[in-house]
Amino acid sequence: MQNNNIKRYYAPASTGNMSVGFDLLGAAFEPLDGSLLGDVLEIQGEAATLTLTISGRYVHQLPAGTSDNLVIKAFYAFEQALGRTLPRLTLHLQKNLPVGSGLGSSACSIVVAFYAFNDYFDQPFSQAELLQLMAIAEGGVSGSVHYDNVAPSYLGGLQLMLSGSTKICRSLPWFADWQVVLCYPGTVLSTKAAREVLPKQLSLAHSIAFAGTLSRFVSALYSQEQAEAAAALQDLVAEPARLPLIPELLPLRTALAAAGVLHLGISGAGPTLFALCNSAAIAEQTAHYLQEHYAKNQDALTVVCRLATAGARALEN
Numbered sequence: 001m002q003n004n005n006i007k008r009y010y011a012p013a014s015t016g017n018m019s020v021g022f023d024l025l026g027a028a029f030e031p032l033d034g035s036l037l038g039d040v041l042e043i044q045g046e047a048a049t050l051t052l053t054i055s056g057r058y059v060h061q062l063p064a065g066t067s068d069n070l071v072i073k074a075f076y077a078f079e080q081a082l083g084r085t086l087p088r089l090t091l092h093l094q095k096n097l098p099v100g101s102g103l104g105s106s107a108c109s110i111v112v113a114f115y116a117f118n119d120y121f122d123q124p125f126s127q128a129e130l131l132q133l134m135a136i137a138e139g140g141v142s143g144s145v146h147y148d149n150v151a152p153s154y155l156g157g158l159q160l161m162l163s164g165s166t167k168i169c170r171s172l173p174w175f176a177d178w179q180v181v182l183c184y185p186g187t188v189l190s191t192k193a194a195r196e197v198l199p200k201q202l203s204l205a206h207s208i209a210f211a212g213t214l215s216r217f218v219s220a221l222y223s224q225e226q227a228e229a230a231a232a233l234q235d236l237v238a239e240p241a242r243l244p245l246i247p248e249l250l251p252l253r254t255a256l257a258a259a260g261v262l263h264l265g266i267s268g269a270g271p272t273l274f275a276l277c278n279s280a281a282i283a284e285q286t287a288h289y290l291q292e293h294y295a296k297n298q299d300a301l302t303v304v305c306r307l308a309t310a311g312a313r314a315l316e317n
């Protein structure tokens with residue numbers, strides 16, 4: 001390993017829940033134009049102390065100092081899990097995802113950091129071990145451990161969490177012509193706050209309905225029945241409780257359904273919305289519509305994406 005070479009790492013944006021799989025389903029996305037939608041972390045070398053500099057479009061949304069930054073916290077968590085003192089690093093983060101957005105911004109920084117440290121220090125952790133460390137770090141931000149952002153950001157694709165399995169998650173099939181428009185309005189909604197409004201309990205009937213819609217979606221993916229899969233995209237858990245936080249959702253859903261959009265849902269904990277489309281023309285029109293009717297300020301971001309089949313990775317310099 002040559003410490004004087006800058007090493008660059010990337011992890012993609014992700015959408016938790018995908019409406020039908022609260023805390024159990026998540027997908028990584030990438031813009032159609034091949035650009036990167038996610039954080040980039042550089043390991044610039046080794047030094048006497050651990051330092052982090054930050055640039056990027058959303059740097060202003062982060063805490064002022066760097067000691068609270070998730071990348072620094074990830075370094076110490078990685079070191080602690082390893083059980084030995086590591087050389088200190090000079091780090092640089094390009095913060096390309098908005099914070100508190102529902103695009104998996106915290107997960108993205110956590111994933112790129114753990115991935116980078118594991119690569120730089122010669123892979124001491126297995127994929128499953130690293131994923132667990134990522135999820136614990138993400139739990140520290142949102143108040144509960146959930147994998148639906150870290151798993152797709154790390155591994156790519158559409159990931160279903162497998163409760164109780166040592167495999168942790170499984171990559172699901174997708175539809176080749178599905179595109180997703182992500183629209184972040186520019187306002188911040190913390191995951192922690194959006195979890196505080198959730199119901200503490202579900203009735204038996206509600207629990208069965210939730211398991212049923214998720215099963216319907218997953219089986220339709222495997223049988224490649226597109227209309228059936230799209231029809232199953234109903235959020236029976238989080239959306240009813242979060243609607244007051246995102247009152248635009250229902251009118252936008254009605255308008256976009258009339259324009260041929262398969263589904264409009266909350267990306268993760270919001271406020272980003274995701275619109276599922278099965279034609280490039282509809283996706284393009286939807287992006288314009290959401291930019292006009294949902295974007296609220298200069299921080300807003302609207303982008304037409306496809307599923308990112310690759311997750312975190314090293315970038316060529």
Ligand SMILES: Nc1ncnc2c1ncn2[C@@H]1O[C@H](COP(=O)(O)OP(=O)(O)OP(=O)(O)O)[C@@H](O)[C@H]1O
Nearest residue numbers: 069070100101102103104105106109190191268269
């Ligand atoms: N590098 C970082 N990237 C993102 N958030 C960070 C980072 N470092 C510290 N934070 C803090 O972590 C918190 C992230 O909040 P939150 O989990 O709500 O955002 P999010 O990941 O964008 O949301 P979601 O999980 O719904 O996509 C904020 O308080 C933010 O200041």
Ligand SMILES: N[C@@H](CCO)C(=O)O
Nearest residue numbers: 016023148191268269
């Ligand atoms: N499943 C999580 C995702 C947060 O991004 C939630 O909805 O709270």
